[in-house]
Amino acid sequence: MKDHRTNVGIGGVLHTGRELHVLETIELDEFASYRFEAPLEVSLRIRRAGTGLDLNGTISGVAEGTCARCLDDVRLPLTVDVEERFDPPSENDDPLGESNVLVGDELDLQDLVRQLVDSALPIVLLCAEDCTGLCTKCGFKADPHCRCTPPE
Numbered sequence: 095m096k097d098h099r100t101n102v103g104i105g106g107v108l109h110t111g112r113e114l115h116v117l118e119t120i121e122l123d124e125f126a127s128y129r130f131e132a133p134l135e136v137s138l139r140i141r142r143a144g145t146g147l148d149l150n151g152t153i154s155g156v157a158e159g160t161c162a163r164c165l166d167d168v169r170l171p172l173t174v175d176v177e178e179r180f181d182p183p184s185e186n187d188d189p190l191g192e193s194n195v196l197v198g199d200e201l202d203l204q205d206l207v208r209q210l211v212d213s214a215l216p217i218v219l220l221c222a223e224d225c226t227g228l229c230t231k232c233g234f235k236a237d238p239h240c241r242c243t244p245p246e
């Protein structure tokens with residue numbers, strides 16, 4: 095069983111300025127009513143920038159959820175462009191700060207991916223922009239299954 099957390103050692107990047115390329119698949123637990131049945135693919139280039147880190151790359155995968163109107167399952171292909179900058183905590187900062195993605199020489203890749211995917215997901219998921227939802231009389235999806243409205 096693979097460890098669920100995926101930490102990336104970035105000491106080499108911080109201390110030698112060497113660039114690091116990360117190619118990983120990351121499993122995400124269900125959150126914010128989205129499910130992730132397959133691991134997400136993560137491709138990142140990590141570089142030193144001043145005393146901090148620059149992250150560039152993409153996260154791709156498929157989020158699965160439920161249409162807010164008709165309750166159909168929806169598969170939502172995701173490609174998240176990553177452009178992040180991390181500064182090392184200074185002595186005055188809470189070492190965990192607002193995110194605990196970067197702790198010492200370790201980058202918590204799974205936590206980073208979860209946060210970035212979270213901010214990229216729509217708050218309201220629809221199967222289609224013009225989803226008509228469920229018929230209030232018969233409970234079937236209003237189009238095309240509902241037969242309540244006789245054809246004109």
Ligand SMILES: [Zn+2]
Binds near residue numbers: 163164165220226
């Ligand atoms: Zn729908």
Ligand SMILES: [Zn+2]
Binds near residue numbers: 230241
């Ligand atoms: Zn109906």
